[in-house]
Amino acid sequence: MQFGIFTVGDVTQDPTTGVTPSEAERIKAAVTIAKKVEEVGLDVYATGEHHNPPFYTSSPTTFLAYIAAQTERIMLSTSTTLITTNDPVRIAEEYAMLQHLADGRVDLMLGRGNTAPVYPWFGQDIRQSLPLALENYNLLHQLWHNDVVDFEGRFRTPLQGFTSTPRPLDDVPPFVWHGSIRTPEIAEQAAYYGDGFFANGIFWPMRHFQRLIELYRQRYAHYGHGTEDQAVVGVGSQIFVRPNSQDAISEFRPYFDNSPVYRGGPDLETVSEATPLFVGSPQQIIDRILELPEYFGNYQRQMFLIDHAGLPLKTVLEQLDVLGEQIVPVVRKELESRYGSHVPDAPTHASLVKAKYGDDEPRQPRPNPNRGDNVTGSSPYQDSDPGTPAVLPAL
């Protein structure tokens, strides 16, 4: 079982002080939070991606590469990577590069993005976001699994004889999670490829995801990747913890009441009862997390949102201390003992290498020589499959 922190990456005024952090302050705070995730013994740090204020997260791989260099152990991930407005070729290249630099401590979660103006800024149309996401991921998957790709689709310039470089570390692509709120096609795509499915429960009633996850698990088994309860599910929750439950509620309330997503809706008590927003003492939060498998099944990755809506860095770091010392060890032990041995952990680079190669040495692609025009001709690597030569476009 993996536990981690995910952030939207908002730069928001602290409603209790009226102070809005600068982008510079918020970016440095995010670095501090990510490094603290490793220090307190959690397993994953994931960053959002946005291309408009008030967010700072336009360049996830730059950020995560810096964190990779400053940490030893944690997985670096995204929440989410925009599979619609990013060119899948650039995703393939950037995350493969990050994977090399981070020694394999990388996976990513794909999402469509619901900020309408971002689509035209990147030459796309939100009304096509679902077919765009599905087609882009089909291409991304090809780029990571094949040295040479020919591609022609509805949305992107065709590719002929294209090789995405660098090839994934050990020729094993980063594991991919697909996030969705209510789209059966996304669950189907995750199941088809044997990828993970992520249910960000925040804002939604506890039962909201049951049918979508049931669909994903059924189709995962249908495509022969394993049994339904071996499918790889992640869950997102939001927490705010203090030693005393009443202190947690009164300290968190102004952040809730002024939150861009919660304000104007039902009050803190109602939302926290109905959704995975857990506010209270460590024991209360442990009890609420332990209810989650009832709604999401045996899931393998639990992510927490803790830095939302202007919470100051000091407070966020205190949340991490309590998570690492008091909450996660108890939940980890309890859930792992409940699951039994047939429910696999979420994949890591090591487990994926093992699954692909067993005890053999992983493939290490070595390019053929530059033939003089900056390309390698019909065979990009010394061991490329001669059956699928690259046919480069005519100039």
Add this chain to the structure above:
Amino acid sequence: MTVNDNNEAADTPLRVVVISAGVSDPSTTRMLADRIVTGVREAIATDERSVAFRYIELRDLAVDIAQAGIGALRSSRLDEAIGTVAEADGVIVVSPVFKASFTGLFKSFLDVLDDDVLLNMPVILAATAGTPRHALVPDQTMRPIFAYLRALPVPTAVFAATEDWGKTDALKPRVDRAAGEFAALVTANIRSSVLQRQSGSYQRTFDGAADRSGSMAELDFNSDLMRLAAGGAASLQSHPRE
């Protein structure tokens, strides 16, 4: 989609839901709803069918509807009300006229319905007002919305101005005509007939109120998007890692 089977036993009561947007208690809106209910009960009885009526008073859900309308958490009682509408065999809607139209609360309730909740639903459109000058509100402001929702509003709408309540049987002929049209559609199971015939031709909301069967059987894995999801492969049996 929960729909009645065509072969359902004739003694199972038909389910008719009355959505009333009246604001006072008692309201003339509810009075008109009651008149229509009486007419519908009588019309359905002539077909030797029984009918059970459920009332949804929108004023009791006003805050829940407003919160759901801004994308906030949807309350379980609002979900339950919407589920009741989705499972109905027919719906009677009655709104007061405010500022030359149905009330904002009435529209707000329609706004939070999934688009497929009222597919092929027989509906009686009705409105009340303080002046007969608003008489076309049901036909000119309500009917287009129900057309958008692909509901089946009956041809006769019912409008009651204050003065109609002081006349002998001013309303009854229109109520009875609307009720008769409604009863004919409901007892003939028009809704389930059309849905069965046209299955797959409407855009449906996955896991929405109109889709509570809990079964995956109605998901079409052969749609263009589902095939694209599965690698764009023509056959769903093919495996990407073979």
